[in-house]
Amino acid sequence: MSENVLGGGIRSGIKTILSTLSPKFTTYLMYLYNFRRLPDFDNPKDINDWLQKLKLGEYYHNPVITQCVDKYRVRDYIINKGLKKILPDLYVGGIENPDELRSYWEKFPDALVIKCNHGCGYNMLINDKRSVNMDDAISQLKEWLEEDHWKKYCEPQYMDVKKCVLAEEYLGDEIKTYKFYCFNGEPKVLYVSANGANGEKDLYLDYFDMDWNWMDLTLEGHLHNQDGYEKPVCFDEMIKVSRILAKDFPFVRVDLYDVAGKVYFSELTFIPTGGNMKLTPSKYLIEWGEWMKK
Numbered sequence: 001m002s003e004n005v006l007g008g009g010i011r012s013g014i015k016t017i018l019s020t021l022s023p024k025f026t027t028y029l030m031y032l033y034n035f036r037r038l039p040d041f042d043n044p045k046d047i048n049d050w051l052q053k054l055k056l057g058e059y060y061h062n063p064v065i066t067q068c069v070d071k072y073r074v075r076d077y078i079i080n081k082g083l084k085k086i087l088p089d090l091y092v093g094g095i096e097n098p099d100e101l102r103s104y105w106e107k108f109p110d111a112l113v114i115k116c117n118h119g120c121g122y123n124m125l126i127n128d129k130r131s132v133n134m135d136d137a138i139s140q141l142k143e144w145l146e147e148d149h150w151k152k153y154c155e156p157q158y159m160d161v162k163k164c165v166l167a168e169e170y171l172g173d174e175i176k177t178y179k180f181y182c183f184n185g186e187p188k189v190l191y192v193s194a195n196g197a198n199g200e201k202d203l204y205l206d207y208f209d210m211d212w213n214w215m216d217l218t219l220e221g222h223l224h225n226q227d228g229y230e231k232p233v234c235f236d237e238m239i240k241v242s243r244i245l246a247k248d249f250p251f252v253r254v255d256l257y258d259v260a261g262k263v264y265f266s267e268l269t270f271i272p273t274g275g276n277m278k279l280t281p282s283k284y285l286i287e288w289g290e291w292m293k294k
Contacts, residue, residue, distance in 0.1 A: 179191050
C-alpha cells in the first residue's frame with residue numbers, strides 16, 4: 001500500500017489517537033488530505049465515497065463484517081458457504097497467548113504459516129521450522145497482538161475482532177494472489193500483485209476484467225509487471241467462488257490463491273486501500289461508483 005494513498009502525511013501516532021477519539025472525524029481528515037475534499041455520503045459518486053459510507057455505516061460494528069475480516073473466524077463463514085475445500089489446512093487456532101505454541105511446535109510440519117487474526121501484515125511464512133528461534137517468534141507475535149491494527153488507517157471494521165494467533169498450511173513460495181472486486185455480489189474487476197526483485201511488497205499491480213483483458217489502470221504507488229501474467233487455469237472457478245462469497249455484501253474484495261491450478265482462500269477485504277484509492281485514469285473511480293448502485 002502506498003503511504004500517500006492512506007494519508008501518510010498525517011503521522012501514525014496522531015492517526016492512532018484521532019481514530020480512538022473519533023473514527024468519523026479521522027476518516028474525514030484523511031480523505032480531505034488525500035483528495036482535497038470531504039467524502040459525499042448523501043450523494044456518493046465515486047467508489048471511495050461509497051467505501052467510506054459503508055465503513056462508517058453498514059459495516060460499522062457489523063458482526064458479520066467482524067467475523068469476515070477475522071483471519072481465524074472467517075473460516076466458519078467459508079465453511080457455511082459450502083467452500084471448505086478452498087481453505088488451507090488449519091493446525092491450531094484461537095491461541096490468545098503465543099507461548100501456547102511451544103506445546104504444538106513438534107507436531108507442526110516443517111513448513112507452515114503463523115499469523116495474527118486482527119489485521120494485515122501479521123504473518124510469519126516459515127518454510128523450515130528448525131530455523132526459527134521460538135523466543136523471537138513468540139516475542140514478535142506478542143508485539144503484534146498488542147497493536148490495534150484498526151487505528152493505523154482508521155479501519156473500524158477490525159475494531160471488534162477478538163485477537164488470537166493461528167497456524168495453518170504453507171502453500172508455497174511463489175503463489176500469486178488474485179483479488180476480485182465484487183459489487184452487489186458480482187465480481188467486476190480483479191488485480192494480480194507481485195513483489196519487486198528486491199522484495200518490495202506488491203510493487204507490481206495489474207488489473208484485469210472478467211474476460212482476462214489487461215486494463216490500462218494504475219493504483220498510485222505501484223508499477224505494471226512488464227512480464228505480464230497468464231490466465232490461471234482455475235480462473236472460471238475463482239469467479240464462481242468470488243460470486244458465492246460476495247453475495248451478502250454491497251462491496252467486498254475476495255482474495256484467492258492459485259496453487260498449481262487449485263483455488264485457495266486468502267481473505268475478504270471490505271475497505272481496500274482504506275477507501276482512499278487513487279487510480280489513473282480517475283474515470284474508473286466514477287465507473288466503479290456506478291457499479292455500487294443497485
